[in-house]
Amino acid sequence: MPHLRFFLSSFGWNLGLGMTWLPIPLYAHAQGLSNAEIGLLFAVPVIAQAPLNLVGGAYTDRIGGQRILLYSCLALALTGPWFIFATGFWMLLVGQLVLVVARAAFWPANWSMASELPGVRGVQLGRLNAVTNVGQIVGTFLSGVILAYAGFTATFAALGAVGVATLVAALNTPVGAPRPQAAKRNLLAGYRPMLRQRIILYAVMCAYLSALPFSLVTSFYPLLLDQFGHGETLSGVLISLRAIGSIAASLLAARFVRSGPDTPWPVICGVAVALGVALSPTVNHAVPIGAWLLLMGAGSAAMTLYFQITISEASRPEERASALALGGLGWSLSHLSTPLLMGQLADRYGLVTGFYVVGGLAGATALLIAWMRHWAFAKRTDEVRRA
Numbered sequence: 001m002p003h004l005r006f007f008l009s010s011f012g013w014n015l016g017l018g019m020t021w022l023p024i025p026l027y028a029h030a031q032g033l034s035n036a037e038i039g040l041l042f043a044v045p046v047i048a049q050a051p052l053n054l055v056g057g058a059y060t061d062r063i064g065g066q067r068i069l070l071y072s073c074l075a076l077a078l079t080g081p082w083f084i085f086a087t088g089f090w091m092l093l094v095g096q097l098v099l100v101v102a103r104a105a106f107w108p109a110n111w112s113m114a115s116e117l118p119g120v121r122g123v124q125l126g127r128l129n130a131v132t133n134v135g136q137i138v139g140t141f142l143s144g145v146i147l148a149y150a151g152f153t154a155t156f157a158a159l160g161a162v163g164v165a166t167l168v169a170a171l172n173t174p175v176g177a178p179r180p181q182a183a184k185r186n187l188l189a190g191y192r193p194m195l196r197q198r199i200i201l202y203a204v205m206c207a208y209l210s211a212l213p214f215s216l217v218t219s220f221y222p223l224l225l226d227q228f229g230h231g232e233t234l235s236g237v238l239i240s241l242r243a244i245g246s247i248a249a250s251l252l253a254a255r256f257v258r259s260g261p262d263t264p265w266p267v268i269c270g271v272a273v274a275l276g277v278a279l280s281p282t283v284n285h286a287v288p289i290g291a292w293l294l295l296m297g298a299g300s301a302a303m304t305l306y307f308q309i310t311i312s313e314a315s316r317p318e319e320r321a322s323a324l325a326l327g328g329l330g331w332s333l334s335h336l337s338t339p340l341l342m343g344q345l346a347d348r349y350g351l352v353t354g355f356y357v358v359g360g361l362a363g364a365t366a367l368l369i370a371w372m373r374h375w376a377f378a379k380r381t382d383e384v385r386r387a
Contacts (some may be wrong), residue, residue: 003117004074005172007131009069014132017241018139019159019216020099022236027083027152028092035351037089038257039343044093045100046336050329052104054191057112057325059319061190065109072109073167075102080160084153107328112321113173115312116161116171125308127170129250129301132245140243190319194326199314202376203307207330209270209365210303213296214331215338216277216358217242221293222387224351228284241290243296250305258297265306266373270366274301278359281352284363 018114028038060068075098082095114128139162192367194200217239260327276296280289307327320372338358345354 001105005126006113006117009166009170009173011071011127011131011135012075013069013073013168015139015142016079016159016162017099017103018077018136018240019162020351021140021142021239022143022222022232023147024083024092025151025219025222026232028089030225031087031092031151033089033092035220035223036221036343037337038219039341041089041092041096041348042215042339043336043343046332047079048097049104049335050332052101053108053325053332054091054322055103055327057108057322058190060109060112060321060325064153065113065321066170068111068129068253069170069173070107070167071384072102072106073170074369075099075105077160079154079164080158080163081383083156083159101179107331108321108325109234109325111308111328113322115308115320116317120338121307121312122305125312126250126305129305130247132256133246133301135249137243137247138187140240141236144161144234144239148234149231150313175290185321190322191280191326194315194319195336197314198376198378199310200229200326201321202372203311203314203327203374204330204333205365205369206307206310207327208334208368209215209273209362210300210307211331211334212338212358212362213242213273213276213300214288215334216342216355219339220346220351220354221280221340223346224281224355225289225349226308228281228289230286230372234286236261238286241293242297242300244346245299246301249298249301263306263373266303267305267366267370268304269299271363272296273303273365274359274366276355276359277362281361282350288376293322330359 006084025038025042029186033041054065079095079098079102082098083092086092086095110128111125111130114124117124138380142158143155146158180227221239222235226237272295276292276294276299280292280296308324308332311323311327312320340359342351342354345357349357
């Protein structure tokens, strides 16, 4: 069944991705890297992700998503063995660059393939987001258990094995035919007119806020939980709660989230993300920390679904992967700025203060989105009224 093969490969890839969140920052910390260096370790590779994301989206429109998916799985498979032997900042940075290449290739292809599945687009995208978050939960929990009982080497070896298995599964996904309209033009030619669309710029801002919890979970949440005295197994469970919140929101909100200037969804989601980040370090207990991670994950997932639907509805089929890649620049901006800011704040004022500041900035971004949604749809609304 093509649907099942597609969702299975998405699950496997995200399982591998989830396995990187807990061990990599802890591995860097165990090697003596400072908070600022760890921030750079997660932020610098994202400089490469932004252009690679655009190239990945353009190539998806040209050659189809399945080939891009295979390259991404191969990059993930190579990451595990590399980290086994990586020592020091520069070798860890190379490993992070490989992960960034995998992410940059995977997301535009994955989103585009899901948007073309038969059925209601929002429901299919919601299912995809739920499946990917299930994979991230399993991967995070699995890495926490392996790390606690067998150490870093076994964890990274398991990551490599998952990457190989996912590569095999991806071979059976639907190939999809390349689009002649996209194949005849310059690879990046379609991005210039897209950048003039207010809706695309607005979606980039929504994507930025939706990715902020992801940026923190893959960098500084493990360090916060370690500072609070929680072991690797409990930390893995707590971090997985963000993905559990995302699963619930992806499935429940898929039938209700709509694009347009009047929907309150992006503002509600933005406030949920801001509260989850700012309140996570207020009480050092697993229950409230888990609750805020759940809230943050739910807000992030619903916001992700919203910007996916918004871009899909605003773009033509032959340019959809490119449009989704452009919207995904918001993710790249979050992965770049959030670890850098958190690293500097943590070294100067402490990790807890850093979470308060980033949460406050997330709240300000939610207010900006509240204004931008009317600005983004103003021209289209006027055209509908004139018609």
